[in-house]
Amino acid sequence: MEISDKSVGQMLKEAREQSRLTQEQLAQKVGKKRSYISKLETEYGNNIKLQTLKEIVEKGFQGKIKINIEL
16 A cells, blocks of 8 residues: 555555444454554544554554655
């Protein structure tokens, strides 16, 4: 998934929905509260630390993060 014009929160929500997980199920997988997942998907998503994002993607979706910077 590429960032393009989507926010990190939007991408997390899409990944969660594609994985057919509820916010509660994702929260349990990653050891967070459902309300935290909800905040990430809405107003707080762009302020997430990379380490937290990595944990959610790896534990919650069994995926990996790829960051590519082109100059």
